[in-house]
Amino acid sequence: MGEPLKMYNVSVIIIGKNVSKTLYECISSIKTAISFDSYINLSEIIYVDSNSLDDSIKIAQANNVKIINIISSFTTASLGRFLGIRHAKYNKLLFIDGDMVLEKDWFSKTNTLIDTHLGIVGDRYEILIKNDTIIKEIPHFYNYTNFQKAPKIGGFIYFNNSQTPSANFSPFLREEEECDFYAKIRSTVSFYEVPYHGFKHLNRNLSGQRLLSYLQPYVKMGYLLSLFKSIKEGYFLNYSVIQKKYIKSILISLLTYTLPTYPNFYSLIIILLLTFSNQKSDIRGVIITSIAFPYKLITSIYFLIKYRNGIDLEYSFDSLQFKEKIML
Incomplete structure (x- = not known):
C-alpha cells in the first residue's frame, strides 16, 4: 500500500486582462475545486490584472481574492505569472487564465501526483464563443490519452516548486513564456500529461482577433x-x-x-x-x-x-505600491 495522503496547501494564480465576462466563473470554479478536495488545508487565490479597462478588478474584489494590479504600461502574461509566483505563499502553484474554468475534481485527482511528479498539465475542453454565443466545442483539445511526459506546456500549469524554489517566468516575454519556463527547470522537473480534463477554456479570442495581434509591435x-x-x-x-x-x-x-x-x-x-x-x-x-x-x-x-536598460515596473499588492526595474 502507498503512503496515506497528507494535507497540503495550494496557491492559485489567475492572470487576466479585460476578463469581466469570465472572471467570476473562473474564481467560483477554483473555490469549488478547493472545497471538493478535503486534503487541502490552506489555500489562496491571487488575481494578477494587466491594466484592465473593464470591471475585472471589481469582480476580483467582490470575490475576496488577493489582487496584484500592474500599473505600468508594460504588461505580459509572463509578467503576471512572474509576480504571482513572487507573492504566492505556498509551494504548490496552479496557473490559470481568467477565461478558464477549473474542473471540480482537478485537485482531488492530482493531490498524490503533484508531490511525486512536481509538474502536471491536464486536457483542455475548448469552447469557442462569438457574440456571447457558443459556436463550437472541442472536448479534447490536446487529446491527452495517457499518463506520460509532456513535450511542452501551455497556460494551464500545476507546479510544485519545492525542488526549484527560485524558478520563475521571464517577465518580458510576450509569447512562448511557458515553454521558456519549462526549459529553465527541465533538468530538475519534468511535466506530465494526465488523461483527464483540467479546465474549460471560454475562448472569445477567435482567429480574426489573433491575426490582428500580429500587427501589434512586439x-x-x-x-x-x-x-x-x-x-x-x-x-x-x-x-x-x-x-x-x-x-x-x-x-x-x-x-x-x-x-x-x-x-x-x-x-x-x-x-x-x-x-x-x-x-x-x-x-x-x-x-x-x-x-x-x-x-x-x-x-x-x-x-x-x-529595453536594453530594463523595464520600469509599477504594481500594487495588498494596498502596497511596488516600483522596480526588470532587466532583460
Whole structure:
C-alpha cells in the first residue's frame, strides 16, 4: 500500500486582462475545486490584472481574492505569472487564465501526483464563443490519452516548486513564456500529461482577433526572445528539446532568406520540410513562421535595443505600491 495522503496547501494564480465576462466563473470554479478536495488545508487565490479597462478588478474584489494590479504600461502574461509566483505563499502553484474554468475534481485527482511528479498539465475542453454565443466545442483539445511526459506546456500549469524554489517566468516575454519556463527547470522537473480534463477554456479570442495581434509591435515575436534568453542564461539545450519545432522553423527561415545568394539551399529546405513532421499543420506552421520571420527578427532586435536598460515596473499588492526595474 502507498503512503496515506497528507494535507497540503495550494496557491492559485489567475492572470487576466479585460476578463469581466469570465472572471467570476473562473474564481467560483477554483473555490469549488478547493472545497471538493478535503486534503487541502490552506489555500489562496491571487488575481494578477494587466491594466484592465473593464470591471475585472471589481469582480476580483467582490470575490475576496488577493489582487496584484500592474500599473505600468508594460504588461505580459509572463509578467503576471512572474509576480504571482513572487507573492504566492505556498509551494504548490496552479496557473490559470481568467477565461478558464477549473474542473471540480482537478485537485482531488492530482493531490498524490503533484508531490511525486512536481509538474502536471491536464486536457483542455475548448469552447469557442462569438457574440456571447457558443459556436463550437472541442472536448479534447490536446487529446491527452495517457499518463506520460509532456513535450511542452501551455497556460494551464500545476507546479510544485519545492525542488526549484527560485524558478520563475521571464517577465518580458510576450509569447512562448511557458515553454521558456519549462526549459529553465527541465533538468530538475519534468511535466506530465494526465488523461483527464483540467479546465474549460471560454475562448472569445477567435482567429480574426489573433491575426490582428500580429500587427501589434512586439506581440508575435516571443520565440526569438526566448531563444535569446536561453542562450544568454545557459539553458539552450533544454530549450532546443522542448522547442525543436521552432528551432527548425528558424533554420528554415534563415535558409529561405539566403536563397537569392545560395539557390542550392532549395534542396535542403525541402529535406527539412519532409523530415519535419507527418502533420500538415506543423508544416503549415513552419511556412507561416518563415513568411513572418523578417518582421519577428526586426521587432525582436528593436525590442532588445529599446529595453536594453530594463523595464520600469509599477504594481500594487495588498494596498502596497511596488516600483522596480526588470532587466532583460
